[in-house]
Amino acid sequence: MIEIAVPKPFSFAENINYLSRSPKECMFQVADHKIYKLIPQVDKPLLIEISCNDDSNLLIHYRGDELPASSDEPTRSMVIQYVREWFDLDTDLTLFYEMASQDPLLKQVIKQFYGLRNMGITDFFEALCWGIIGQQINLSYAYTLKKRFVEAYGEYVEWNHHKYWLFPSPQTIASLTVSDLTSLQMSARKSEYLIGVAQLVSGGSLSKQLLLDLKDYKEAEKLLVDIRGIGPWTANYVLMRCLRFPAAFPIADVGLHNAIKHLTGAENKPTLAEIRQLSSTWTNWESYATFYLWRTLY
Numbered sequence: 001m002i003e004i005a006v007p008k009p010f011s012f013a014e015n016i017n018y019l020s021r022s023p024k025e026c027m028f029q030v031a032d033h034k035i036y037k038l039i040p041q042v043d044k045p046l047l048i049e050i051s052c053n054d055d056s057n058l059l060i061h062y063r064g065d066e067l068p069a070s071s072d073e074p075t076r077s078m079v080i081q082y083v084r085e086w087f088d089l090d091t092d093l094t095l096f097y098e099m100a101s102q103d104p105l106l107k108q109v110i111k112q113f114y115g116l117r118n119m120g121i122t123d124f125f126e127a128l129c130w131g132i133i134g135q136q137i138n139l140s141y142a143y144t145l146k147k148r149f150v151e152a153y154g155e156y157v158e159w160n161h162h163k164y165w166l167f168p169s170p171q172t173i174a175s176l177t178v179s180d181l182t183s184l185q186m187s188a189r190k191s192e193y194l195i196g197v198a199q200l201v202s203g204g205s206l207s208k209q210l211l212l213d214l215k216d217y218k219e220a221e222k223l224l225v226d227i228r229g230i231g232p233w234t235a236n237y238v239l240m241r242c243l244r245f246p247a248a249f250p251i252a253d254v255g256l257h258n259a260i261k262h263l264t265g266a267e268n269k270p271t272l273a274e275i276r277q278l279s280s281t282w283t284n285w286e287s288y289a290t291f292y293l294w295r296t297l298y
Contacts, residue, residue, distance in 0.1 A: 011115025024143035124208035127242035131234035173198035193229025249286035
């Protein structure tokens with residue numbers, strides 16, 4: 001068993017509620033207030049169970065048929081790093097909460113979802129694909145397409161009569177044809193985008209570390225937007241959910257507009273100019289502000 005101390009504010013209940021938002025999610029399972037997630041390793045994937053104790057710290061148990069030795073320090077370190085990144089435990093939310101408590105829009109949602117973390121997507125290729133798959137379709141259908149994609153080309157481990165999946169590798173997707181993906185009811189254009197991005201990642205010309213090394217948010221955004229199939233929304237989604245750039249801001253997102261309309265009680269969705277005005281005090285917290293506003297939609 002591994003115990004990970006969590007920073008404050010943190011609420012396991014709020015995070016698990018967020019993860020439970022879609023019954024179609026295929027990359028992890030939530031059951032009995034526990035999270036089951038298959039994570040990649042060099043030799044073979046590892047199934048972990050995440051829960052919390054009375055101190056709200058995270059407890060991790062290895063599950064599955066072939067378990068690593070409890071003394072396997074490299075595996076232990078890898079698991080801790082993975083979970084910390086997934087739960088965004090290395091971000092100090094103190095200043096965000098201080099800012100949001102004074103913000104007419106955000107002060108409502110931080111009370112409602114106090115302790116929620118930006119539950120990210122640690123795998124860079126998965127984040128890119130999820131952003132592309134979700135373009136211009138409703139969220140429910142996006143989950144359906146992702147499930148088909150993962151079950152067609154991903155790997156899985158079966159335990160207790162349930163399959164736990166790894167996201168398809170860029171090498172696997174890079175070798176496909178457009179017709180392979182359109183057979184899953186993916187559009188031809190999205191199929192081209194997914195294969196093109198897979199080829200860039202598998203070839204080494206595009207990587208998570210490359211973007212992290214840039215440090216400047218706008219420079220990272222430009223690099224992504226220059227890739228075919230990645231517009232400003234997808235770029236900011238990836239920068240926000242995977243790269244953790246705090247200023248990432250998908251300002252044209254329909255969900256963001258709907259959340260603001262709902263919270264303000266306005267008859268119409270806000271204009272981009274109105275959103276820029278509303279967000280003028282969110283500097284370097286745009287990512288978290290967006291995430292919390294999205295949460296109000298579920």
